Amino acid sequence: MAVAVDFETFYSSDYSVSDMGIWRYVTDTRFDAYLVAVFGEGIEFVGHPKDFDWRRLHGKELVSHNASFDAFIFVHLTRIGVIPPDVGFRHWHCTANLSCYLGAPRALAHAAAQLLGMDVSKDLRKWMRGKQWADAVAEGRESELRQYALRDARACHDIWERNHARWPLHERELARLTMVFGWKGVRIDTKRVEEGIVALNRVMFEAVAQIPWAGGDDVAILSPKLLGEECRKAGIEPPSSLAEDSPECEEWENRHGSQYPWVSAMRTYRKANALLEKLKTMRSRTRPTDRCMGYELKYFGSHTGRWSGSSGFNIQNLPREEMFGVDLRACIVPRPGCKFVICDLSQIEPRILAWLCDDATLLDQISAGIPLYEAHARNTMGWKGGNLKKENPGLYALAKARVLGLGYGCGPDKFVVVAKNMGGIDLSLQEAKATVTAFRQSNRKIVALWNRLDADFKRSNGSTFEIELPSGRALSYFNVSSTGGWTAQTERGGRRVRIYGGKLTENLVQAVARDVFAEGLLRLADAGIDVAFHIHDEAVCEVPVDTDPSEIGRILTINPDWLPGCPLAAESVESGVYKK
DNA sequence: GTGTAGGGCGCG
DNA sequence: AAAGCGCGCCCTACAC
Numbered sequence: 001m002a003v004a005v006d007f008e009t010f011y012s013s014d015y016s017v018s019d020m021g022i023w024r025y026v027t028d029t030r031f032d033a034y035l036v037a038v039f040g041e042g043i044e045f046v047g048h049p050k051d052f053d054w055r056r057l058h059g060k061e062l063v064s065h066n067a068s069f070d071a072f073i074f075v076h077l078t079r080i081g082v083i084p085p086d087v088g089f090r091h092w093h094c095t096a097n098l099s100c101y102l103g104a105p106r107a108l109a110h111a112a113a114q115l116l117g118m119d120v121s122k123d124l125r126k127w128m129r130g131k132q133w134a135d136a137v138a139e140g141r142e143s144e145l146r147q148y149a150l151r152d153a154r155a156c157h158d159i160w161e162r163n164h165a166r167w168p169l170h171e172r173e174l175a176r177l178t179m180v181f182g183w184k185g186v187r188i189d190t191k192r193v194e195e196g197i198v199a200l201n202r203v204m205f206e207a208v209a210q211i212p213w214a215g216g217d218d219v220a221i222l223s224p225k226l227l228g229e230e231c232r233k234a235g236i237e238p239p240s241s242l243a244e245d246s247p248e249c250e251e252w253e254n255r256h257g258s259q260y261p262w263v264s265a266m267r268t269y270r271k272a273n274a275l276l277e278k279l280k281t282m283r284s285r286t287r288p289t290d291r292c293m294g295y296e297l298k299y300f301g302s303h304t305g306r307w308s309g310s311s312g313f314n315i316q317n318l319p320r321e322e323m324f325g326v327d328l329r330a331c332i333v334p335r336p337g338c339k340f341v342i343c344d345l346s347q348i349e350p351r352i353l354a355w356l357c358d359d360a361t362l363l364d365q366i367s368a369g370i371p372l373y374e375a376h377a378r379n380t381m382g383w384k385g386g387n388l389k390k391e392n393p394g395l396y397a398l399a400k401a402r403v404l405g406l407g408y409g410c411g412p413d414k415f416v417v418v419a420k421n422m423g424g425i426d427l428s429l430q431e432a433k434a435t436v437t438a439f440r441q442s443n444r445k446i447v448a449l450w451n452r453l454d455a456d457f458k459r460s461n462g463s464t465f466e467i468e469l470p471s472g473r474a475l476s477y478f479n480v481s482s483t484g485g486w487t488a489q490t491e492r493g494g495r496r497v498r499i500y501g502g503k504l505t506e507n508l509v510q511a512v513a514r515d516v517f518a519e520g521l522l523r524l525a526d527a528g529i530d531v532a533f534h535i536h537d538e539a540v541c542e543v544p545v546d547t548d549p550s551e552i553g554r555i556l557t558i559n560p561d562w563l564p565g566c567p568l569a570a571e572s573v574e575s576g577v578y579k580k
Numbered sequence: 581g582t583g584t585a586g587g588g589c590g591c592g
Numbered sequence: 593a594a595a596g597c598g599c600g601c602c603c604t605a606c607a608c
Binding site: 220221222223224225270273274277278298301302303304306307308309310312313314316317349404405406407408409410411414415418498500501502503505506507509510536 | 594595596597598599600601602603604605
């Protein structure tokens, strides 16, 4: 039994949690929590937070949809004296996270539709945008608003009551850790951020100077249409794509690039702008009190279970290298007295794939210390020499591209691109075709896994296809259908996507790797090691400077009980800044 | 004005 | 028949 708590707070087009982050939103002078709805265990209240007897929640299990928002509001209202300081609730669960775990959408309206079959329209909340409680009163809609808030609290309560038994305790703990890691945030090197902003403004100024249509105020500098018009004025055809990996665009650049620097200026502008926006977000979200920036990760952000970045700042996709002389990762630093130990699980996905295929040869080689991609080259590419990475870096790169690309069904056309992007390898389509065929012939166990999953999937036509993962949780595909090709929904009620053996294999591997890493996170927490943030298979730990870094790798590579015989390895680096 | 789709590109 | 996968955020274009 739990009590649902749902706050309604003022927001507008230029004042919102999603743009500003929760800390700045709450500390802004415009902040106003004008309503709270509380529902469950015989409590039914809706009104101003100051009018609720918060002591009624003492000792209760609380639940909110997006608990990282409501619990933060609760803490803030306690700090400023609206809520008394002695309300001791037991846990504060999140039904948005629960919904994701169950394969339902995160947003309350859609989650309630899928999990409760209930229509929870958000129209009134949108209507409140930019309006204060007094505006609602003036327009005679306050009782409607109260009902709306209570209805949301009831939906949250019902989602919890009907489904929480299917959410394991260790997964709830992962969700809780995700919330508190994000609240705590990361320390920011504010000087480096400022310098980066100055440098990028200059880069963009110079790029704009090269773009003839960039004069006015509201001009779309990256507009393909405007580029097209400019090209036709000059009597040349515009490239149909500006992507870095477009051969057509590469040819255009070779032919026209020196005379017309437009494409290269647009690319520079695009990259520098994306970087600049990230720096500005960091600057605006850094708390002056402790020079730290809160961030948010979405627990179960992907259907395979991985976390995903969120809320206007994605901490999981910071560039690895410096760009335009700006090192974004280095803007994130340990707190005083601490260092980072950055630890990642080495080649976790191919190891899992080998384990799932029961490829004993490969597993034994890895256990014996042979590098994974070298072992692959020995087994299936005829490598007979010594250390492959040292003796033949080109072949090593190809082996890596084969393992990471071809293991999941990549075809020849795509493999040309994958080999180029991943290993800088130029392959003709003919060579790619031969490589794909040879790979599938010499990796029969992988192909057998594709085929087995594909057949199992098709047997689920008309219903839900579930793959039981070694950890005990399930990977689900809803409403399997064969109409117009085989499709399913990876999210309940979501868009249909094409499903096939290679994709199922990749999803399965990704899900198992996620569970391995998740167990590691729980063990780190048990050992009292702070994780500043994490990126799929990498934990950025923030520890006192005298901490032994090898302990962290040891903890992350303990085999879960459900993964016996899969050799795990980790690499750790100590650093005074975040880096790759 | 808002919402959405898609190109492009950052990450694992 | 064949198909790398999983994300989020920037921007533009376009429908309403």
